[in-house]
Amino acid sequence: MATRSPTAERVEALIRRLDGTPLCNECIADRLDLSSAAQAGAATQGAGGVGGFELLKASCGLCGEPRHVIRYKG
Template sequence: MNGGTTIAGQIERLIVRLDGAGVCDACVTDRLNLSVPAQANVVTRALGGTRGFERKKDECTLCGSTRTVIRRSVR
């Protein structure tokens, strides 16, 4: 994934723009007007553990719910 104009690219760019803040799949879905959260889930699961992206249970920065969130480590 390289941040292009695909759904995967849009999701990756959103996560990077959040600058280390965690975001849940539901908020990714909402922010990008995706049709179902499963679209975000497939991408965030693939990103987790690669190139500084991590998924873990934590508070979502956007909605405040404790869910599995994805963030990109800021170094």
């Protein structure tokens, strides 16, 4: 079984805290002070479709931009 990175755990925790709010990688990176949106993207791609996380094209709940986002459907 593969272990998740600390970054992936932080990203997933943020998405869960904002229960149902769609978040883009740019806003996730900004909120968690990550070095790039690509770091957030790696974590969201791994979480998408698993454990209540859903990837979709929608407006980000933080910046309002139409982007690829992730949300927690719990």
